[in-house]
Amino acid sequence: MKYELVAGFETHVELQTNTKIFCSCTTKFGGDPNTHCCPVCIGLPGTLPKLNERVVEYAIMAGLATNCEIAEIAKMDRKNYCYPDLPKAYQISQYDKPLCEHGYIQLSNGRKIRILRIHIEEDAGKLIHNHGDTYVDYNRGGVPLIEIVTEPDFRSIDEAKEYVEKLQQTMRYIGISDCRMQEGSMRCDVNISVRPEGSEKLGTRTEIKNMNSITNIAKAMDYEYERQVDLIESGGEVVQETLRYDDATGTTSSMRSKEDAHDYRYFREPDLVTINVPRERVKEIQARLPELPEKKYARYTEEYGIPEKDAAQLTKYRSISEYFDKASEGLKSPKTASNFIIGQIFRRLETEADKEALDIKTSAEQLGELCKLLESGKLKNNLAKKALDQMLDSGKPVTEFVSESDMAGLDDATLTEYCNNAINAMKNAVEDYKSGKEKALMAVLGNVMKQSRGRADAPSVIKKLKELIG
Amino acid sequence: MITREDIENIALLSKLFVDEKDIDGLTEEMQKIVAFADTINSVEVKSGEFDNINNLQNAFRADEVKESLPVEEILKNAPEQAEDHFLVRKRA
Numbered sequence: 001m002k003y004e005l006v007a008g009f010e011t012h013v014e015l016q017t018n019t020k021i022f023c024s025c026t027t028k029f030g031g032d033p034n035t036h037c038c039p040v041c042i043g044l045p046g047t048l049p050k051l052n053e054r055v056v057e058y059a060i061m062a063g064l065a066t067n068c069e070i071a072e073i074a075k076m077d078r079k080n081y082c083y084p085d086l087p088k089a090y091q092i093s094q095y096d097k098p099l100c101e102h103g104y105i106q107l108s109n110g111r112k113i114r115i116l117r118i119h120i121e122e123d124a125g126k127l128i129h130n131h132g133d134t135y136v137d138y139n140r141g142g143v144p145l146i147e148i149v150t151e152p153d154f155r156s157i158d159e160a161k162e163y164v165e166k167l168q169q170t171m172r173y174i175g176i177s178d179c180r181m182q183e184g185s186m187r188c189d190v191n192i193s194v195r196p197e198g199s200e201k202l203g204t205r206t207e208i209k210n211m212n213s214i215t216n217i218a219k220a221m222d223y224e225y226e227r228q229v230d231l232i233e234s235g236g237e238v239v240q241e242t243l244r245y246d247d248a249t250g251t252t253s254s255m256r257s258k259e260d261a262h263d264y265r266y267f268r269e270p271d272l273v274t275i276n277v278p279r280e281r282v283k284e285i286q287a288r289l290p291e292l293p294e295k296k297y298a299r300y301t302e303e304y305g306i307p308e309k310d311a312a313q314l315t316k317y318r319s320i321s322e323y324f325d326k327a328s329e330g331l332k333s334p335k336t337a338s339n340f341i342i343g344q345i346f347r348r349l350e351t352e353a354d355k356e357a358l359d360i361k362t363s364a365e366q367l368g369e370l371c372k373l374l375e376s377g378k379l380k381n382n383l384a385k386k387a388l389d390q391m392l393d394s395g396k397p398v399t400e401f402v403s404e405s406d407m408a409g410l411d412d413a414t415l416t417e418y419c420n421n422a423i424n425a426m427k428n429a430v431e432d433y434k435s436g437k438e439k440a441l442m443a444v445l446g447n448v449m450k451q452s453r454g455r456a457d458a459p460s461v462i463k464k465l466k467e468l469i470g
Numbered sequence: 471m472i473t474r475e476d477i478e479n480i481a482l483l484s485k486l487f488v489d490e491k492d493i494d495g496l497t498e499e500m501q502k503i504v505a506f507a508d509t510i511n512s513v514e515v516k517s518g519e520f521d522n523i524n525n526l527q528n529a530f531r532a533d534e535v536k537e538s539l540p541v542e543e544i545l546k547n548a549p550e551q552a553e554d555h556f557l558v559r560k561r562a
C-alpha cells in the first residue's frame with residue numbers, strides 16, 4: 001500500500017526587539033549568565049509585567065506578511081507548568097485570543113499552507129544539565145517570541161523545507177527576526193502522521209522537537225514517516241507521543257507519551273490588560289511593510305524578463321534585492337544590473353552570510369552608473385567588466401577607470417588601421433577564412449581587440465574585417 | 471466536586487510532595503475554595519468578556535533598554551547557586 005505523509009508545523013521565532021517582552025532587560029544573545037535579568041523576568045513575587053509595544057507591532061507585521069487577519073481584541077494568558085526554565089511556574093502566552101489568525105503561505109507548487117494562528121509569548125531560560133544537577137541561566141527568559149502554527153497541510157518533505165525557507169526569508173525581510181536556527185532564534189516542532197493514499201481520515205500523529213536545521217527537519221521527517229509506515233505495515237499502531245530528534249544517530253526517541261501530556265490549566269493573565277488593535281494601526285503597519293520577496297520575484301521575472309533562477313537569487317535576501325532595485329533604477333534593461341550582481345559581485349561573496357551582509361565597496365548607484373554607460377553603447381561589455389572589478393577593489397566610481405577616449409569608442413579611420421594591421425600580421429588565419437573556415441576570423445578579431453585595448457566593438461570589427469578581406 | 475484523586479494529580483503537576491495523611495484535609499479545603507469560586511461565577515455580569523474591572527486597554531511600554539540587576543542581586547534569593555547560575559539539585 002502507498003502511504004501519504006501529513007504534517008503540520010509549530011515554529012517559534014525570536015523577535016529582534018531591544019528589550020524583553022515584559023521588562024526592560026536587553027534581549028542580546030549570550031552574555032554572562034544571569035546578567036540580563038531583573039525582578040520581573042526572574043519571576044519575583046510582587047512584580048508586574050508590562051507589555052513591550054514593539055512585540056505587538058512585530059507580531060502584526062508577521063501576521064500581515066503571512067496573509068493573516070489581525071485581531072481587534074487580544075489578550076494574554078497563563079500557561080501553567082513546572083519546570084526550572086520558567087521561574088514563575090507559568091509562561092505568559094496567548095490561548096484563545098491570539099493576535100493573528102487564518103493566514104497562509106503559498107508554495108511554488110501552488111499549494112497554500114494555511115496558518116492557523118500567530119501568537120506572542122515569552123521565551124524560557126536556558127538549562128544546562130550536569131550529572132543530574134541543573135544550572136539555570138535566565139538571560140533568555142522573557143525574550144519575546146511569536147509562535148506560528150500551521151494546519152496539517154504538508155504532504156511532502158520538500159513542501160516542509162520550502163515552507164521553512166520561505167518563513168525564514170519573510171521574517172528576515174520584514175526585519176523582525178534573524179531566524180538563525182543554529183542559534184535557536186528560529187525553532188520548529190513538526191507533527192507527523194501517515195495515512196493510506198486517498199484516505200481522508202487523519203492518522204495518529206507524533207510530534208518531533210529539537211531540530212536545529214532545515215536538513216535535520218528533513219531527515220527527522222523522513223525517518224519518522226518510514227517508522228510509522230513500517231509500524232502500520234507490520235500490524236502495529238502509532239502511539240501519540242512527543243519525540244526528540246537525535247542528530248548524531250538520525251533517529252527519533254520518545255520524550256513523553258500522551259498520558260503524561262501537560263494539563264496547562266490556561267487562564268487569563270490578570271496582570272496584563274486587554275490588547276486593542278485599532279484598524280488604522282493595522283493599515284499604518286501594512287503601509288510600512290517592505291515589498292515582500294514573492295512580489296519582487298514576480299516583478300523581476302514578469303516585468304523585467306529576468307530568468308527565474310536569477311530572480312530567486314536576487315530575492316533571497318532583502319539586502320541584495322534592494323541593491324538590485326537601486327542599481328537598476330532608470331535602466332532600459334534591469335537585467336544588465338542583475339547579470340553584474342549574479343556574476344562578478346557574487347563571485348566575491350563566498351558564503352550565504354557574505355551575500356546577506358553584502359559588504360562590498362561599490363554602491364548600488366555606482367553600479368547603476370556603469371550599467372547606464374553600457375546601455376548607451378558608450379562602454380563596451382569587456383571594458384565594463386574590467387571597470388567593475390576595479391570599482392569593487394577600490395570603491396571608486398566608474399569614471400575613475402574609463403577615459404573619455406574609452407567611451408568615445410574608435411573612429412572609423414583608426415578601426416580601419418587596426419584591421420589592416422591585423423590582416424597583414426595574420427596572413428594564415430586570413431587564408432583559412434578565405435578557404436571557408438569561418439572561425440579563423442576570430443583570431444584576427446582578437447588581434448584587433450588587443451590593438452584597441454578593448455575599446456573596439458566586436459560586431460563592427462567583424463563587419464570591417466569582412467569588408468577589407470572581401 | 472474535588473476528589474482525593476484531583477488533589478493527588480494537582481500535587482503531581484505542581485511537583486509538590488503531599489503526605490498521605492494530609493490528603494483528606496486538603497480535599498475538604500479545596501472543595502471550599504472551589505465553592506467560593508462558584509459563588510463568584512454565579513454573579514450575573516453584563517460587561518463583555520474582555521473587560522477589566524477598570525476597563526484598561528493597551529498599557530504598553532516603549533522598547534527602551536534599562537539596566538538589569540547585578541548577578542549577585544539576581545541570585546540573592548536562590549536556594550542554591552553555582553557559577554553564577556541558579557542550581558537545581560538532582561532529586562534523591
Ligand SMILES: [Zn+2]
Nearest residue numbers: 023025038041
Ligand atoms: Zn528583566
